[in-house]
Amino acid sequence: MDHPLKIVIVEDEPAAAGQLQFLLGQLETPVEIIHIIEGVEEGLAWFQQNTMPDLILSDIQLSDGVSFEIYEKITLETPIIFTTAFDEYAIRAFKLNSIDYLLKPIDQEALTTAIQKFKNQQLYHYSQLQSLLAQQAFMAKNYRQSFLVKFRDKLIPIKTDHFAFFYIDQGIVYGQLLDGKKYSLEFKLEDLEQQLDPAYFVRANRQFILSRESVVTIESYPHSRVNIQTQPKAPSDIVISKEKVTWFKKWLANQVTIKA
Template sequence: MKILIIEDERPAANRLRQLVLDLLPDAEIFGHLDSITSAVKWLETNVFPDLIFCDIQLADGQSFEIFERVKVSSPIIFTTAFDQFAIKAFKLNSVDYLLKPIDPKELAQAIQKFQSQQVRPGIELQQIRELLSPHSSQYKSRFLVKFGEKIQSVQTEDVSIFYSEEKVTFLQTVEGRKYILDYTLDQLEAMLDPRKFFRLNRKYIASFSAIAEIHTYSNSRLKIKLANCADNDILISREKVGDFKDWLDG
């Protein structure tokens, strides 16, 4: 059996690879591919695999774009950090999924489902995309945070940036106050209004007001300076530059 893994986080890809091989030791696994661009190129130049594991949020956008560019006949099992509402969307569309961090038992069940031919190759991408894009009323308006022994609520409009550091996610307000959150950046990205927040890279999600300076950088990338942030090496990849400029101009 030939299996393709599309996942932009190498540790997650390596773990998935090992879990799959534990269940299917004779499988031939390709990847990992970490972007829409690399996945499209691979699919256009290789025979389709028997099964694809695909993360939803890749370095250069949502992976649905891959399957809009290439008519893929392989069954696809998505891996995702999105909330339970989105998970229900996959069930409605008969597309299997695995919620990160991947549970070995759930992986075994997903593979069993694939082997019994219950996974349907045809994916109604637009329906899934719409279900994964909440209406404005469903975007989070505030976050519950802990401050010492106190618990308080921070309005989303008062948030400057969200960032990840040593596997911990932080919320930073416009005033520069920092709080630990129990969400991953992938989860936050689905909760935030994309008109107000942009995923700069794997480490940062920034509000429009947080963008202090923008500089051109090597290899057609951009270097960003954020307000009240000491990190001077925040880069936007070449693949995301266009979307970032559209966001700024929107």
Template sequence: MNILIIEDENPAAARLKRLLQARLPEAEMHGNLDTVQSSIDWLNTNPEPDLIFCDIQLADGISFEIFQEVDIKSPVIFTTAFDQYAIRAFEVNAVDYLLKPLDPDALEKALEKFRSNQIKTTVDITEIKSLLQSPSKKYKSRFLVKFGEKIQSINVTEAAFFYSESRATYLQTHAGKRYILDSNLETLENQLDPDEFFRINRKYLISPDSIEEIYAHSNSRLKIKLLHSKDSDVIVSRERVADFKNWLDK
């Protein structure tokens, strides 16, 4: 059995390979291919694999471009960080998908679908792209939180920023109150409007109104002073600085 992995994030590709090797020890894996062009070149010069795992966002573009250039007959399982609304695109086409970070149980279910021939070998790229770009996407507007013995609803407009600390995730309000949440920052990043909240590093997801001051910092990074934050060293990761500036400059 030959499996092709198209994935531009090396840690994600390595995790996928480990999970597959544990479940399909006899399989021969190819890749990971990290660009649209390298994937097209490989598919044009090699026999078709039995199964393809394909990320959507690659180093040089969107993987859908591969399907526009190559007539692929192999079953495809997409790996994606898109939220549940966008996933409707894949359900419509009856191809399979896995949300990142990959869950072992979800991978097992996808492989079962593959073994039972329930995954189509034709992909309607036009329809998938249309649904993924749908303007009617709805972002989270409220959070149900527990405060002492009370349960209350917090409107997302009350949130100044979200942060992780000691394996817990907190919502900090503009009024200076904080509430613990069940979600992690990765989930919140997909649920919240990207125009209103930006992930500056592994620990913080912030709104523009939460920023009190911004300073230049070492190694081309930025240092931020957040309202109602006790953390004096809130640093924008170097690889996120350019996107952060663009986000603020809208």
């Protein structure tokens, strides 16, 4: 490539955009960041009025929607490296199908590898991404609707939406119900994460998967993290990392009270 690699960044968090700019500046490949887009509406306007870049680095969750809304409405031949603060099911599909993504916080090695894949022409174009998204939508119909839990010498059917959260304690995974009851489950949290609908359940950290219904408040916590208060009360603090705070608040869609 004779000219610098022309890149557009789609990212609504100034700190994250700044970090990307810094990391791109450390590459051996010369790059030129021609624009930073912060939202869906701005993205639609910019791509319709400007020459396409060589590459797009794009967050998924933006302040006014998801970046897919941009790419569905424009004719796009430019490859995309997606960035995200949370590893959702679609993101796993992108990786398995060689559509590259970077999981925040992004490091230099991951970015360098992604750029090299682009240079080797190993990235898929958006038409293939659309096919994966359609496949993901089909698979979403198969999220777990109920569980059979053991209680003494019985098996009890419980609907998935009756669970407040799932957590691991001393190697045992428990399902906590909204009514206060809890049961041990023969699952790993990683297995549950794949079986639960991400519209209603979220992997908060290594210990907890939360339902939207369980969240009462978000409280400030040291080092720019937050602590989630639930009903029923969790057996330990549910701390969201600094990198996931913005995504988590967007996922909740302003349905909780934010404490200063």
